[in-house]
Amino acid sequence: MTVTPWKILDTKYLYQRKGMALRIDQCETMNGSVFDPYVIECGTWVNVIALTKKREVVLIKQYRHGVKQVMLEIPAGIMDEEDESPMWAARRELLEETGYTSDQFIEVGRVYPNPATHNNLTYSFLALDVELVSEQNLDETEEIEVSLIPFVEFISLAKEGGLPQALHISALFFAMAHMEHNP
8 A cells, every 4th residue: 555645625724824824725635535634834843942051041921822831832832934944934933922032053853843734844053152143122022021030940941831832842852962962
């Protein structure tokens, strides 16, 4: 048996706005089954594991409406049209959300958030020797509290479920793998 892409018979957009759309595709499989999966079209996402010279991780705390919780996270966001690359988006997001930056950004991995329903990629970056250089520059809907935690405590926090965002765990994995091979 050969796995093949589904044949798309029709596409209908239910919602569209800058950077995001929701569509329903009518699809037919190789065995003739016809069904209507939904697809969320999103822009590129970026995540940053930012380490200070003291090996502290820069974390943010903010409200996430999808789960109606205030969550502890790493800096992250969406690549804007004016960003030259995912790395530039990562630099911008880190600076805007935290006031920290660095000259050392390393792409450590990329994943599809959920290829069953999303069409975008998430890039993970490791920023080394970050320093506080400015105040936060938050969007009108953002309320973000910044904190620092030693890297070893950050790993323990993730193991204990204190970092519940799946894409941030993948960023941590990529950063740890990079650091293990590039001490």
